[in-house]
Amino acid sequence: MDLKSNSYTIEGEKAYFTLFPTLCKGCGLCMEKCPVKVIEWSDKLGVYGTPAVQVKEDSKCTGCKICELVCPDCAITITPKRKAK
């Protein structure tokens, strides 16, 4: 299976949040570690048929990459936007 199939990206003010449902097991560890608490359950399903995660709309995601680091399955990629100007 292509690990990137069904991936989705949510654009925030400071960073892109990409989730790979083929990898997300719905453990919730990322949610608890997000310092600004902007990760929530998604309607999309992960590899075990449990809810995957997403960032909230108009999210205050800072692009800190903590969620990416603490995901045991590497299901999240954070791509900070280059500084404007």
Place this chain on the structure above:
Amino acid sequence: MEFDISMPKCWRRETKGHKFCPGCGHGLVLKALGLAIDELQIQDRVVFGCDIGCSLLAYDFFNVDTMQTHHGRTTPVITGIKRARPDRIGIAYMGDGGGYAIGSQHLVNAAARNERITAILVNNTVYGMTGGQMAPTTLPGMKTETSPYGREISQTGYPTQGPEMVAAITREGAYVARGTVGKLSQLKNMIKKALETQIAGTGFSFVEALSTCPTNWSTNAKDTWSFLEDEMTKYFKVGELKVPAKEE
């Protein structure tokens, strides 16, 4: 715009998602190890050995030469490989059951002989694969399948302090540390120093990683983190216990 999966380069992508449970700390320890291997650019020299128990689920985890053994024997097997092929970098990966109970003699003797290998031991306070029985690392009073009323210290003794023991029996030149998957960058740096110790050839290197087992702890994400970071660290102190002296 195309976004790629953020995964250590030495991880074997074809075998992902990996076989560990949701929220299992093994994925994090192996991420720290993968990042360390990538940063040191040693992927083509690494020989990785995993043990029986949940650690064996790493048998196809990396794009490196890998073998799997039983009951702590990953330590002597990696020792043998290292002695036959000193140019290789040998990593023995095991759980607390294999390393501190069933196969503790292997860890003790490899440390006492100051073998030039790196041992990484995952401490999640239970026997994971067999269903959450009491392990040498189970906390005092902690309920498990085989300690339903909580671990009784007067009968079963205190939890094994692995890095403290290894630090006491290794010679100068060894590297010994305890990290946690709750501080992944620190854990990666400890593993990196352990591998550098092996490369420098000054002695045995050992990293215990405090880790999570939500399946057998029966914890949700919040309680998984708090058991790891608040309960386990009361008993298992995170930090470096032995560091090789810097060369002048």
